[in-house]
Amino acid sequence: MFTSSVQPWTTTVPFSELSVSAGGLHHDQLVVKWVEAGEDRQVFLRDPILITAFRQSAPSDLTRELELTATAVRNMRKRQRMIWAVTAGIIGAIALLLWFGSDLLVEAAVDRIPVDWEHKLGDTAYRDFLAQHTVVKDGHAVAAVTEIAKRLTEQIPHSPYKFEVTVVKSDVVNAFALPGGYIVVFTGLLSKAESGEEVAGVLGHEINHVLLRHGLNRIVKQLGVVAATIVMGDQQGLAGLMKQLGVELFTLKFGRAQETEADVAGLRLLHRARIDPNGMIRFFERLAEQEKGRVEILSTHPMSDGRAARLKAETAALPRQASDPFSFDWKAVQASP
Ligand SMILES: [Zn+2]
Structure with missing residues (x-):
């Protein structure tokens, strides 16, 4: 019963x-x-x-x-226990990935951003910036910067970026690069530099921020959640957000590791272009000294004492070669408006 x-x-x-x-x-x-x-x-x-x-x-x-x-x-x-175990496992793995591997996640997201997006993003910000500043269109300074940029970019034949360099009138001792290869050099940097080689050092550094996609990396890092969406395939959402962030691009601060990476790659680029790397080292040494006096120089590229020393060591490791001088007269460049 x-x-x-x-x-x-x-x-x-x-x-x-x-x-x-x-x-x-x-x-x-x-x-x-x-x-x-x-x-x-x-x-x-x-x-x-x-x-x-x-x-x-x-x-x-x-x-x-x-x-x-x-x-x-x-x-x-x-089966239910297994589903729970698997679900818990996945959640745990994602948490671990976000905790320990956020850099990997950022890299993965950056890798998925197509170069033409990067171009659009940089181009918009670049045009906006130039529209609000005084662009130096010709003269010795423009000729010199164009020659330096040409010497360097000739050494990157298969680059997906078409580098564009503009000289802008400003006392700020700086140069910056936007994603996609848009570079601005301020006249303040040209007056502070003592040779074309010094400027070439800064440009080599900037060009490598672009090649290494450091700007994008920074953006994606700041948008942690969005990084995850790109990984999952929602690239449309990112385009809009990045457009809104266009203004932020100029104030983007790079990390110490990125600075070192751009320094070392920049130095190697100088070497390939047969430009004397001592200019870069001298310039960075001078900047590091002045930074101690709290002068705002290369504000988007924090200087540290170790940078010039690192470059010296890197230079010593490169094969020795004779350098090819630039065709311009630096005194004339600095005298030009
Ligand atoms: Zn930098």
């Missing part, structure tokens, strides 16, 4: 009239069914202890049916 006592209802049914199956929301319960007074009745057993007790007291003609049901219930529970 099977006695079901669900408050306030109690009934007693012979085992011979019962049928059993797996059921319930997750198919992990034992459903006991019978017909009473012409009506279908059913009870869901969920508690494993209750199910075991039921099986033990059931007569042998229900055994096979019960065993099949019990197996189905067990399998379902096992």
Whole structure:
């Protein structure tokens, strides 16, 4: 006899009239069914202890049916545990990835940004900037900067970027590069530099910020959540956000590791272009000294004492070669408006 006592209802049914199956929301319960007074009745057993007790007291003609049901219930529970374990595992892995591997995630996101987007992003910001500043269109300074840029970019024949360099009238001792290869050199940098080689050092550094996609890396890092969406394929959302961020591009500060990377790659570029690397070293040494006096110089490229020393060591490791001088007269460049 099977006695079901669900408050306030109690009934007693012979085992011979019962049928059993797996059921319930997750198919992990034992459903006991019978017909009473012409009506279908059913009870869901969920508690494993209750199910075991039921099986033990059931007569042998229900055994096979019960065993099949019990197996189905067990399998379902096992599957559910597995789903939970896998879900927990995935959540854990994502958390770990975000915690320890955010740089990897940023890299992956940056890798997925097509170069033509980068161009559009940089181009818009560049045109906006130039429209608000005094562009030096010709003269000795422009000729010199053009020659320096040409010497350097000739050494990057397969670059996806078409580098564009503009001289802008400003006392700020700086130059900056936007994603896509748009470079601005301020006249303040030209007056501070003592040779074309010094300017070439700064340009080599800037060009490598572009080639190494440091700007994009910074943007994606600042937009942690968006980084995840790009990885998942939503590139449309990023385009809009990056457009809104266009203004931020000029104030983008690079990390110390990025600065070192751009320095070293810039130095190698100078070497390939047969430009004397000592200009770059001298310039950085001077800047590091002046930085101690809290002069705002190359503000987007924080200087540190170690930079010039690092470049010296890198230079010593490169094969020695004779340098080719520039065709312009630096005194004339500095005298030009
Ligand atoms: Zn830099």
